[in-house]
Amino acid sequence: MPELTPPGAEPILVEHLRAIRAAEQASFHMPGHKGGAGAPPAGLEALGAAAYAADVSELAGFDYLHGASSAIAIAQSRAARLLGASRSWFLVNGATIANIAAIGAAVGDGETILVARGSHRSVYAAIALSGARPVYLPPLRNDRLDGLFGVEAEEVEAALARNRQIHAIHVTSPSYYGFTGPIAEIAQIAAAQGVPLIVDEAHGTHFALHPAFPRPALACGADVVVHSPHKTLGSLTQSSLLHHQGHLIEAARIDSLLQMLQSSSPSALLLLSLDVALHDMAQHGRERWSTALELAARARTGLLERGIPGLSAYGEEIVGTPGISGIDPTKFVVDVHGRWETGHAAARWLREHRRINPEFADLRRLVFSITPGDSPETVDFLLDALAALAEAGDEIVEESRIASLWPEEIPEMAMTPREGSGYASMQVATADAVGRIAAEMIVPYPPGIPLLVAGELISEEVVESMAQLLEAGCRMVGISDPSGATLRCCVDDW
Ligand SMILES: Cc1ncc(COP(=O)(O)O)c(C=O)c1O
Incomplete structure (x- = not known):
């Protein structure tokens, strides 16, 4: 690890902030809260005085x-x-x-x-x-x-x-x-x-x-x-x-x-x-990430050792399968398929019953992000919650309803994304929108990867994926009608 600042030295912007604050006796410029003196009390309580004191502009001499x-x-x-x-x-x-x-x-x-x-x-x-x-x-x-x-x-x-x-x-x-x-x-x-x-x-x-x-x-x-x-x-x-x-x-x-x-x-x-x-x-990255990696390993082995039925985590063994050249072990990906109808439903259960939010859920998986902000206690809390999650789930014998979140075929591009998003548009009932050109994106969020991009032809497959995701409880952004009942389409004869 390159040593970028002498040991013990402060981050340069912290030093800079202190210097410019010391150099000013009174402020007659923005921001209007003037270092916190004019901040609303509720703001001071919620954010702390230090946040307002650090909220300076170039007018105070900040680079x-x-x-x-x-x-x-x-x-x-x-x-x-x-x-x-x-x-x-x-x-x-x-x-x-x-x-x-x-x-x-x-x-x-x-x-x-x-x-x-x-x-x-x-x-x-x-x-x-x-x-x-x-x-x-x-x-x-x-x-x-x-x-x-x-x-x-x-x-x-x-x-x-x-x-x-x-x-x-x-x-x-x-x-x-x-x-x-x-x-x-x-x-x-x-x-x-x-x-x-x-x-x-x-x-x-x-x-x-x-x-x-x-x-x-x-x-x-x-x-x-x-x-x-x-x-x-x-x-x-x-x-x-x-x-x-x-x-x-x-x-x-x-x-x-x-x-x-x-x-x-x-x-x-x-x-x-x-x-x-x-x-x-720069000073402690190696040690902080060593800790996070150990915690991620604890999560994986913990899941195995506890023999939690119906849940499994991905590890190194998936490297080399199609589309996967390597993995970041600190993403703890847990497959709930066979135990829970969808990853979204499992995420909801965790939120409601264990007050845990995963980073992301899809139709069959939960993704938990483990960082240096975690500890053996947070990981063990998660493992206990996963054991309870497995217990609360049903044994689901039916095969996965869909293989993937996204239709395999990339929709046909009738216009470029700029043309599609700038075109005159109208709201059309989703059932009637098939075959029309989209004037907006359809984006399940997270992960924020669009099912459809403006300028593309709306297909049955896309409409079906959107409906399945909405039914599973996935949030949809990009669309002007979040219910998915209508879609914004390019007008025919502009
Ligand atoms: C792969 C990827 N790129 C870019 C972004 C946008 O990042 P930001 O939220 O920092 O704007 C995200 C957000 O989740 C992302 O997942």
């Missing part, structure tokens, strides 16, 4: 994210060194904005991007905003795990050979389940063709911090990598990172997009939380 020149610039370059990039940006609008800036810098209006279909909705938002034309990499069918996961390097190679117009590649690794893809092979294929590779590693910011994790995308040779450190690293929600290396995507283009897309008043709280998390990881 400005858009054109950082002092403390933020140093913090960002330390982040780049820690995580293996040539350049890193601190962001305040989540990995969502990182995907939008990365794709916007790589492809323009009418250009083609090769993109994994199992991508987060922010990737589709990025494609719609850029005006690019997507060519999709289909997820692989994994019969053993009864689902569609990951992408194949050979598919990337074949797509590049078929379509010489591909300007950039975007893939996601790891998935919500902690499954990683063949990023090193894809990076090699992309580099050989001079096509930039963007990897959405939102769920894998911690990979660089311990050798037991899959190789990080930057080390594999990706040109641009998206990180969502609030998911695993302990920074505040909405803080995120974008990393760059090589010459295939212009860093200056990323810079100018970020200036357009992000708030002109970036939250110092978010920036501080990033710096503090990275500083801590």
Whole structure:
């Protein structure tokens, strides 16, 4: 682990904050709460005075994210060194904005991007905003795990050979389940063709911090990598990172997009939380993730040793099955099929009876995220809850109703995502919408991977998947009618 700050030194933004606060006697500028003096009492009680005191702006002398020149610039370059990039940006609008800036810098209006279909909705938002034309990499069918996961390097190679117009590649690794893809092979294929590779590693910011994790995308040779450190690293929600290396995507283009897309008043709280998390990881990351890995192992062996009927967890044995090149062991994926009708129902039971929320549920699985924030007690509490969950479930003999959350066939694209989402539209009863062109996305959330993208033809299969997910209790976003009774479709003769 590179030592980025002298032992005992403070995170640079904490030091900077103290210095600028000491340098100001009175504030006659924003934010209006003036360091907390004007904060509502309920806010002080809920957030604490320290949160208001740290909520400073560039007017108080805090380095400005858009054109950082002092403390933020140093913090960002330390982040780049820690995580293996040539350049890193601190962001305040989540990995969502990182995907939008990365794709916007790589492809323009009418250009083609090769993109994994199992991508987060922010990737589709990025494609719609850029005006690019997507060519999709289909997820692989994994019969053993009864689902569609990951992408194949050979598919990337074949797509590049078929379509010489591909300007950039975007893939996601790891998935919500902690499954990683063949990023090193894809990076090699992309580099050989001079096509930039963007990897959405939102769920894998911690990979660089311990050798037991899959190789990080930057080390594999990706040109641009998206990180969502609030998911695993302990920074505040909405803080995120974008990393760059090589010459295939212009860093200056990323810079100018970020200036357009992000708030002109970036939250110092978010920036501080990033710096503090990275500083801590630089000094203690290895030991913190060793602990989390031990806890994840405790969860897996605990499930086995207790012989909890009907529940099983995935481990190393699934590596090498279709779509899965590696796993992040700190994602504890528990299969409830055969005991519970759906993972969603099992998640509801855990919430209601044990006050436990998993990270994510699908039709047959629950995903629990284990981080350095856990302890043997939290893991044992989870194992006790899983034993009770198995007990409360019924033995379900019928076969799984559907093999996967997503229809196997990628819907036909009648218009690009930008054309579809910008087209004149009308609300149509879902039963009558089959065969029409969607003007909105249908996104089960989490994981935020769309069933259908604006501009695509609405099929029976998609409507059925949506109905099954809604019935299972999955939240649906993107659609204007959350009940799913109607869908926004492009008008016929605009
Ligand atoms: C794979 C992936 N990419 C990007 C995002 C967007 O991240 P954020 O919520 O930080 O904007 C998510 C969010 O869950 C995600 O799962």
